[in-house]
Structures are given as C-alpha cells and as structure tokens.
Amino acid sequence: MHIYAFGSLCRGEVERDSDADLLALVDEFDDRFDPSSFSIYSYERIRELWQEGNPFAWHLALEAKVVFASDGVDFLSELRTPSPYRKAERDCLKFCTLFRTSRASLASEKPSIVFELSTIFLSIRNFATCYSLGVLRVPSFSRNSALRLGDDSVPLPSRIFKILERSRLLSTRGIGQNLTDSEISEVQDYFGEIENWMDRLSRRVPQNG
Amino acid sequence: MDEFNSRVGAQRAILRSVNARAWIEPLFGLSRKSIERWIAVNSLSKQSVIVEHVNAAANELFFLANHSEDQVSDAYQTSAEKIADITRQIDANACG
Numbered sequence: 001m002h003i004y005a006f007g008s009l010c011r012g013e014v015e016r017d018s019d020a021d022l023l024a025l026v027d028e029f030d031d032r033f034d035p036s037s038f039s040i041y042s043y044e045r046i047r048e049l050w051q052e053g054n055p056f057a058w059h060l061a062l063e064a065k066v067v068f069a070s071d072g073v074d075f076l077s078e079l080r081t082p083s084p085y086r087k088a089e090r091d092c093l094k095f096c097t098l099f100r101t102s103r104a105s106l107a108s109e110k111p112s113i114v115f116e117l118s119t120i121f122l123s124i125r126n127f128a129t130c131y132s133l134g135v136l137r138v139p140s141f142s143r144n145s146a147l148r149l150g151d152d153s154v155p156l157p158s159r160i161f162k163i164l165e166r167s168r169l170l171s172t173r174g175i176g177q178n179l180t181d182s183e184i185s186e187v188q189d190y191f192g193e194i195e196n197w198m199d200r201l202s203r204r205v206p207q208n209g
Numbered sequence: 210m211d212e213f214n215s216r217v218g219a220q221r222a223i224l225r226s227v228n229a230r231a232w233i234e235p236l237f238g239l240s241r242k243s244i245e246r247w248i249a250v251n252s253l254s255k256q257s258v259i260v261e262h263v264n265a266a267a268n269e270l271f272f273l274a275n276h277s278e279d280q281v282s283d284a285y286q287t288s289a290e291k292i293a294d295i296t297r298q299i300d301a302n303a304c305g
Contacts, residue, residue, distance in 0.1 A: 036241045098214050105221060112224040114237040119217060171238030174246035178234060 001026055002075045006064040013142060017169055017176075023064065025075060043075070053083035055091070055133055059141045088134020089205045095127035096198045103191050113184055118171035121164040124154055124194065131201050143168075154197050156190055163187050216270060219292040223266045226299040227259065239267040258302050266295045 007021030008014070024030070024038040025046060033040050041049075049057040061082050066074045102116040102123065128146035133139040136149065146154040147161065154161070163183050169176045220239055228235040234250040237243045244263055247253070253260055269291055 094211055094213060098217060101214065101218070110225070110229060112221065112228050112235060112237075114235070115221065115224050118238060119221075167237075171243055172240045174237065174240065174242035174244075 001030070001068070001070045002066065003068040004060065004064040004076065005067050006060055007141075008143065010063045010065050011142065017173070019173065022067070023060065046076075047079065050079050050082045053085040053087075055085060055130060055139075055141075057082040058085060058133055058139055062139065063141065085130075085133050088130050089202075089207055091130040092127055092134070092198070092202050092205050095123045095130065096195075096202060099123040099127070099194065099198060103195070106188065114167050114170050114179060117164055117167035117179070117184070117187060120191075120194070121168040124164070127198055127201075128154065131205065135201075135204055135206070152201055155193055160187055160190050220266075220270050222296045223263070223270075223292065223299065226296050227263060229300075236263065239263070239270050241267065259299065262295055262299045262302065266292060269295070 002025040004023040004025075005020065006023055008018045009020055022038045024033045024040045025043055026033070026040060027043065030040075046057070046060075050061075060076055061079070064076055066076070069075065099120055102119040105111050106113065106116045124146045125143060128149060129139065129141055131152070132145060132149060136152070140148045142148060143165070144161075146156075156164075163179065164187060166176050167179065170178065223239065224236055232247070232251050234247065236247045244260075244267060247263075248255060248260060
C-alpha cells in the first residue's frame with residue numbers, strides 16, 4: 001500500500017478552503033479508504049495512466065509526495081517519467097463540449113444552476129490544464145490553471161472567476177453562500193468570452209498532440 | 210459522447226429529477242458534503258426515500274462529485290443503466 005499527497009498542499013497554495021488531496025494505491029479493494037477522502041487506484045491502473053501519458057499521471061509525477069510506503073519504496077518515482085501527452089486535441093475538445101452542454105442546459109427549463117456553473121468551472125480548469133501540458137509544455141494543475149497561461153489566460157474578471165469557483169465549492173464540498181440571481185446573471189454575460197477563448201486556444205492544439 | 214461527459218450527464222439527470230421539486234435550497238451536487246448540506250437545509254430525514262435514492266446515485270458517481278484533480282482520466286466505469294434506474298425511481302417518487 002502506498003499513500004501520496006498531491007494538489008494544492010504540495011504546491012504550497014494554502015487557502016482557507018484548501019482540502020488535502022490524497023492518493024491511495026492498493027492491490028485490491030480496501031474498505032479502510034473512504035472514497036470521499038482518497039483517490040483510490042490500483043497499481044495496474046496507475047501503470048496504464050503512465051503508459052498513456054495521461055494528465056493525471058503527469059500531475060502525480062510532477063507534484064505527488066509520498067506519505068507512506070508499506071515497502072519503503074516510492075512507487076511513483078520508480079515509474080519515472082510518464083509517456084508524452086498526446087491527447088490534448090481530444091481532451092480540449094472534450095472540455096469544450098462539457099462547457100457547451102452546461103451552457104445549453106442553463107438555457108433549458110429548470111436547470112440545476114449551481115451544478116451547471118460548477119461544471120463550467122471544471123471545464124475551464126481542465127481545458128487549461130490540458131492546454132498547458134499539451135501546448136505550452138509548462139503544465140499547471142492548479143484550480144486556477146486558467147489564470148496561469150500568460151497571454152492565453154481566460155479573459156474573465158476576477159469577480160466572475162470567483163463566482164464560478166464558489167459554485168464548484170458548493171457542488172463538491174457543500175460550503176459557501178448560495179449564488180444570488182444577480183451573480184448568476186452576471187456570469188452568464190461572459191459565456192461568449194469563455195467560448196471564444198476555448199475556440200481560440202483549441203486552434204493552437206496540434207493534431208494528435 | 211465520451212465516457213467522461215456521459216457521466217457528467219448522468220449526474221445532471223439525477224440533479225434535474227431531484228431539483229424538480231421545490232426545496233428551500235436545491236441539491237448542488239452529489240458529493241457527500243453537498244448532500245449533507247441539502248439534507249440539513251431542507252430538514253430531511255436521512256431515512257427518507259429521496260435521500261436513499263440520492264445516496265445510491267452518489268455511490269455510483271462518487272469519484273465525479275468528490276474529486277477534481279483526477280477527472281481528466283477515464284479511470285472509472287459507471288453503470289449507465291443503474292443511474293437511469295435511480296433517476297426513474299426519483300421521478301416516480303416525485304409523482305407519487
């Protein structure tokens with residue numbers, strides 16, 4: 001069994017709402033690990049992610065810190081560098097689609113507004129992570145990855161970004177104040193900007209790259 | 210549609226069914242903590258049928274609701290049929 005810490009704590013990005021991201025590597029199902037507290041992976045699946053050059057493998061390779069190793073060996077370090085990431089085009093398209101679907105859902109009858117805005121935040125964040133890894137080759141795995149792309153950062157005012165981030169925290173951790181009608185309306189005014197940003201950056205993603 | 214976005218769609222379907230009712234505060238997501246908030250704000254019994262259905266759906270989709278760091282990967286498989294079944298049960302419960 002191996003336990004790793006990864007995410008914001010390992011980057012020293014500590015905020016009041018920071019949580020501890022923990023990874024458990026196990027041989028088989030182990031009910032000691034609560035899935036709401038741990039990302040739980042088998043050794044086999046982790047090896048596959050390394051082989052695929054999956055962004056999560058890169059994230060772990062670059063940031064994870066071993067907390068416990070039953071055999072005294074840092075398993076992830078032993079895997080060395082993951083394969084090159086070659087699915088940026090597919091992944092960026094996937095998160096564009098995720099954004100567009102949530103945008104369309106918000107325009108439909110009785111949407112789950114906070115959930116949809118949370119999903120939009122996720123789409124922006126993951127799109128930016130895949131772009132940073134696949135195109136800029138300077139990966140950013142932060143919750144704020146979309147603000148860390150230099151000239152390619154998402155063109156959103158800080159206030160709008162924070163409303164989206166709040167939606168994410170409401171949806172995943174159940175914390176924070178519910179959104180007001182005026183905040184929801186304000187955010188929706190920027191959907192066009194977000195879509196243009198994704199379209200612009202998507203054109204720079206090499207095919208199969 | 211790819212597996213990842215399908216699973217987001219499954220979560221959307223569950224939330225749409227639950228939030229079709231008038232709550233003091235709607236359900237924001239299927240994470241354990243957002244479910245606990247929804248139960249508390251709306252003074253629901255943890256033994257109620259709707260809470261049981263929501264928990265069943267959350268168990269199917271737990272990774273999606275709780276973790277964000279690893280969501281780029283398609284590491285987990287979800288039973289689409291099981292989610293559709295839970296959605297139908299919530300809808301039926303809402304009408305009954």
